[in-house]
Amino acid sequence: MNVLLSRLALAACLLGLAAGIAACGDEEPGVDEPAREGLAIEMDGVDYNVFITRQLNPRVTPDEAYVADAELDAGETLYGVFLEACNVSDEPVQTANHFVIKDNQGNEFEPAELVEETEAENPFLYRSQRLDPKECIPEAGSVAQLGPTAGAMIPFRMPLDNTENRPLELEIIGEGDEMLTFELDI
Numbered sequence: 001m002n003v004l005l006s007r008l009a010l011a012a013c014l015l016g017l018a019a020g021i022a023a024c025g026d027e028e029p030g031v032d033e034p035a036r037e038g039l040a041i042e043m044d045g046v047d048y049n050v051f052i053t054r055q056l057n058p059r060v061t062p063d064e065a066y067v068a069d070a071e072l073d074a075g076e077t078l079y080g081v082f083l084e085a086c087n088v089s090d091e092p093v094q095t096a097n098h099f100v101i102k103d104n105q106g107n108e109f110e111p112a113e114l115v116e117e118t119e120a121e122n123p124f125l126y127r128s129q130r131l132d133p134k135e136c137i138p139e140a141g142s143v144a145q146l147g148p149t150a151g152a153m154i155p156f157r158m159p160l161d162n163t164e165n166r167p168l169e170l171e172i173i174g175e176g177d178e179m180l181t182f183e184l185d186i
Helices: 003-023 118-119 160-164
Strands: 040-043 046-056 078-088 100-101 153-158 167-174 177-184
Touching: 040 177, 046 167, 046 177, 078 100, 100 153, 100 177, 153 160
Parallel strands: none
Antiparallel strands: 040 046, 046 078, 078 153, 100 167, 167 177
């Protein structure tokens, strides 16, 4: 009888463990937990995919094309978050226009403003816009889409010391309370 009870107890434990493991897969990347770069996550009818995040040096090629005229203070660095935003709905939709990087200490960083003339002319910059169905930012065939990062850039200026406060997470804030979070791979 003790052997039967032991086997039943073992079976119940294994069943409980299997249910616990299955429940772990219920978290939605980007919503319940930060998504990793390279995953397309939908919000408000738009798939957002952070392709790459990398440090930018405005004094070297090709970075000078991304951020010409950007001047950094001592102890400051510039990062570019390169992403794609594609309308996956059947209706025209507006893309997100609010982005924030947070470090593990709760510090927040807004996108950097570039020199006004550069911003207007820069073909790599992400610009929120209304997209028709199946349309993307960056536009297919554009310099940004065909470039090495394949994405539209959102520049962030931050103290170099804060890049050590990892993980750094990008929050994309949509309509209402919707938000996606990506863990940046820097």
